[in-house]
Amino acid sequence: MSQKKNALAGKKALELLSGNAVPIMFIIICAIFIPLAGFSPSYLLNEIITRMGRNLFLVLCLLFPIMAGMGLNFAMTLGAMGAEIAVILVADWQIWGIPGVVLSMILSIPFSALLGFICGTLQNMSKGREMITSYIINFFINGWYLLIVLYTMGPIIPIIHSSIMLPRGYGIRNTVSLLNMRQCLDDLLAIRISGVKIPVFTFLLVGLLCLFIVWFRRTKLGQDMRAVGQDMQVAKDAGINVDRTRILSVVMSTVCAGFGMVIYLQNIGNLPTYTGHSQIGMFCIAALLVGGASVEKATIGNAFLGVTLFHLMFIVAPSAGKVITGDSMVGEYFRVFLSYGVITIALIMYEAKKRMEKSRAGQELAQAQKEEEAAQ
């Protein structure tokens, strides 16, 4: 009897392991790298908290399309582009500090909402292939972004200060300094506990978004999104406007991504005009997946755990790589390669898990039969 109990407990533990294989793998990687890198705990904690403040908002915005069954929204980058245009304009108007940040957020709404609407509409035209569509839309809209920033800013969209313009007279410089906006949100209400700076206000914003997500699940729209996510046909037959619900989920995601990007940029303190958004989507998705999320299910907890683990690896990998191979570039290479790997694994696991579940039920059946035969 107790043996059976043990076997059952063992089975449960095994299930827990296989269900959380990705986070566990990252915990192990971090556990090996942290002592190798040799950073002090307070430095690590400081870095982690900074990066959580910087990235959590962006990662959380991925939850809406997952709820609506549209998978990982690679097109959150569109929100980031919207925010960058807003930030460039606000920087040119020289509105700094908190008012600058708030204005950037407000100004980003129409841009990201419009881009989100376009993206959602295109995704509705390609149901079942939302993820690859959203991924390719990035490249397409990136072209528009370049057109606006490189050619129309200056001649068409008035830019007052030449300091942010390319020397040739139109287009924006490679880097726009946001020094006067730098960490103004993070410094608001910030407290220091034994050398670790905690950006209370930024975390408050993140907390607010979390509360919104929890509350949103209980709204009519949230319920509709979950229904649409599980079975579009049934939802449609029940009278839910499926296409509109899906578009709304993408728009909410891009608008939140816009806010998140402003938070991100004020923390960094400068805007890499042409590369700032290019990796955002990839890294946020990787972080969420590292936290144990899948294509069809993600929670706030996944986002928190994922950001912590993923960035912990980011911080320690270069130094650890240097210790191991004598070259910090190896660590740099390692972390990029890992984040792409994680996304690939998650996409495969999505299908593999379903198949595994099926075969497990079969194995249980075979096992029961064997036991029965032995008993006879």
Next chain:
Amino acid sequence: MTDNGTPLLQMRNIKKDFFGNQVLTDINFTLGAGQVLGLCGENGAGKSTLMKILFGMDVIRETGGYSGEILIDGKPVAFHTPFDALTAGIGMVHQEFSLIPGFTATENILLDREPQKKTILAEVFGDRLNTLDYKEMDRRAAAAIQKMGVAIDPNMTISSMPVGHKQFTEIARELSKDQLKLLILDEPTAVLTEKEAEALLESIRNMAAQGISIIFITHRLHEILAVCDKVVVMRDGYVVQDVPAAGTSVEDITRWMVGRDVQSSSAQTAVQIKNTSAKTIMSIQHLWVDMPGETVRNVSLDIREGEILGIGGLAGQGKLGIPNGIMGLYEAGGTVEFDGKKIPLNSPRKCLDASLAFVSEDRREVGLLLDESLEWNVAFPAMQIQNKFLKNLLGGLIKWRDEKGIRSVTQKYIDQLQIKCTSSKQKAKELSGGNQQKVCLAKAFALEPKFLFVSEPTRGIDVGAKALVLEALKQFNRDSGVTVVMISSELEELRQTCDRIAIISGGRVAGILPAAASSEEFGMLMVSQVK
């Protein structure tokens, strides 16, 4: 029952044609409040089309609408979408479930009609940001379940429910609509166990007592006699009988449906007892199959060459799992030997290569290429597996389809099985259910297998087609010496067709009896291990 004043529903001179093909002619009937109307007829008699008209389905409008008049409470109505019909108080439970798998019964019952609480954000962004009123949802769902009279757990998620409870959830969803006056049930008992079907009949009586009119479509005629006030029988697009249920019998209804006498269905004792010492062609040892809802546990069975073996049992007891597992459609384990050779499980291709064929019970998903012509459907597997109907060009480098051969073989089966179609080029999805089933059989016959699994060959098809299908199977067995294993939930048809019948109960073989054994013996076996 007599109705005072205007009846709830009147259908007057309803006519409908699909591109010149008349499917409904002068349909007239009335239905009073609180009455139960049993609608029966062979496949293709026009029942489904009639209900689609009544429910305002898109397909009717897309194919040119209908003529005639529908009156509800004496007022003429014209529904353009199902939502119009819903507002007018008509609810319909379709044969296919329309439920969200991860939601609870309550959430499904009130899908898109959830009671809401006002929130401040909703004032700005619109009503969809109202929160759901979970207490009120629980109350309304409970009330609907109460009205139905069958206890289901409102907090259970659909994916973990047995199939019968899903059906009841659908009914409760219709009942939760306050305006509901008329409920259409399209073969609701087809997927239910006997017990659940009884509960459903009871709940139909309940609902009728509360003043809801019901149109009940079923192929199980005794159910009609059990609950209906009146019976409407359709044949070839006409209403041929419209009588009170009290004065009729199953035999009467059957006769009206097919327009001729169907031989009374008693076990055929004339089946010549085949040589019992025939060699075992297939030996199944310790088979398990993980098929959801039809789990098979530790089944061992020997099948003799040239016989027709029946596999029977109640729904959900595992009889369907056996052929699906052996043919590799669901995960299975154990050993299966065919003709002295072991057959690897979980590999459909190997089974087909060994000259086994399978007519699936799931004809729409597994059995047919719905968008392709009959020719393709019949010839495709033979072409894929046996290189039949192919001409070799350039010494086999290029293979060319032998269109002529395909056409003639299709035509042969169309004639033999009396498949009703416009031509062998017609698309499979345009046929009615019974004719689709015949195409599935033709497909398996074209493979010329040594061994044939036939799963629920008569499910959802009418009496006339049933006799034909069973006769075709018998003939195929007799003429080609093919061993046939037929799985069916209808004991009577197994007894008419098979030599021996194995009864599966609780996923195991409860016993094997000759077809001539009495119904009581079979009945005992069927319930012996039900869990």
